[in-house]
Amino acid sequence: MQAFTSVSGVAAALPLANVDTDVIMPKQFLKGITRDGLAEGVFHDLRLDASGNPRPDFILNRPGYAAVRFLIVGPNFGCGSSREHAVWGLQQLGIRALIGSTFASIFHDNCFKNGLLPVSLPIDAVEGIRSHCSSPARSTLRIDLPGQVIQLDDGRRVGFQIDALRKEDLIEGRDSIQTTLTTIADINDFERRHWASWPWIEPGRNTP
């Protein structure tokens, strides 16, 4: 997982509500067996018209957003399909954090597992940042995860909340599988008790 401590860069606003993972990463990009090559799929139908030409009105196609690092998103961002390809693609496009009021739950988990920071703020605070970042010239932010603060280019600071465990994992870029495997003895003990209490759910028991 990519660690996240402090990142600066340009933010682009994508304020639509209920942007689903089908829109973030359409189905034709889901047929790989690796995580690679997904940057071209991100927001494919929003970025490109039916002939494959860039749509000039889409924000990421406008001048000044080539090096975009953050997206300011609408409510319920990432709803729908569990496809983690959406997160991988956003990262491959260079996106390091998302700022929004609410995120869909599987997508939210997927972000943390990959080091893409989803910052949740009250809707008014999101709106405040979005209206400030109305042009690329004013859109450079700094997100400081240890300090839990977003700093705008005029010096304004917006604090945010984050679960302590997830924060640590992100700062350390921790491999959560490795962490869990250090407690494998607990899992073994649990399994023995679990199957003693409910023997019919022990896997392999009811194989025809």
Next chain:
Amino acid sequence: MEQPIVSAPGAGPATLYDKIVATHAIRRLGEKHVLLYVDRHILNEYTSPQAFAGLRAAGRRVRRPEACFGVVDHVNPTTPERTARIADPRAARQVEYFLGNCAESGIECCGILDPRQGIEHVVVPEQGIALPGMVIACGDSHTTTYGALGALGFGIGTSEVEHLLATQTLVYEPLKRMRVTIEGHLPPGVTAKDIVMTLIGQIGAAGATGFAVEFAGAAVESLDMAGRMTLSNMIVEAGARGALIAPDETTIRYLRGRPRAPRDAHWIAALRDWGSLRSDPGALFDKELQLQAQGVVPLVSWGTSPEQVIGVDQRIPEPDAETDSARREGMRRALEYMGLRPGTPIQDVKIDRAFIGSCTNGRLEDLRSAAEILRGRRVVAGVRAMVVPGSTQVRREAEAEGIDRIFIEAGFEWRQSGCSMCLAMNEDVLASGERCASSTNRNFEGRQGRGGRTHLMSPAMVAAAALTGRITDVRVLQRD
């Protein structure tokens, strides 16, 4: 059990959700999370490849292959003649890689030609793999389906698939609890699909985010298992990360004799245990909703979010009447994408395609309800209609009942099972501008094909639309 980790069953009235989480929590992690034991892990070809690759790269093994079950469902063709040949080389490679990963890890897996093959969330209950009280995870959002059996099922991403393969656990944040009580009886022509679409319309596409939803009440108790699966499956479109229905006689009747259901002394012990799998009287929910079944009508989606639904007797809404600006903008955008004008009666909307299938509505009961409308009638000229049974077993059972003949004689294509045009990862795709009456779960932009326009509805409503060529109130076509 020793010291409970999360809540304490026995210490006070507990919800069914809390009971299941408590019996699967291994330890606390930080303030909000627990290490959760997962009884069964369901895998498919498209969300697992990078997880297996990750394991391999780290030199790790699948910890409990016998707790895993794989099914090829998302990319396989559904042509009427069953074939394992996949024209798209990338999809073919994905299937080959999946089968190889499962074989190498010792995971049982249904390939395309397996007689059990089907959509994972149809196959797993069918085989008796999902049992009351279990925790089940899968790299697919519609894993909430297993709530119909009183099992906590939820979708996970590929990184979590890898974590689960390696450890048989997940780092889990327990959810808030919501109870939806549906009283009364469903009117004729109204199905579980209409109930869940009504709910999503009321609470919105994020209305259940952060919640596990328990369904209760007389109308839920009177639903068959297929209907309960439709409810549990589609509530994920309101953001729920888990659904539950307390197991009862209907559940037990459904499970008895299934290939993986417990047998003999274990069956007796299981039945005794399942009787306790219900929310205690007085258990507290973070949110309670009530719905009267009598008031529910056949629903149709008009937009590009599952919350954008109306009754079949209504007109397409006017964005200007919406006070919330984000919602208003969403409505305008949806109408433009869908090529619709506000104020149009939804029944004036003509369709090009009709699709019956999916993990929401691809079960035998769903096919029966559509066949009942189609019997002795013909799909109108100009509409291409497809039925894709939820599993190979559903297809066989339907054929044994003669339902295939009804579909074929009506002009439907009778196809092989798979996810098919629910998400259009295989060659079953809408062309740009095509409008489809669909028994699926998502009407997102481009979901069924770039530029394709999806109207979600029940299978019987899809059948009615196929007969007339426009969105139609199924109640008009019902027979006594």
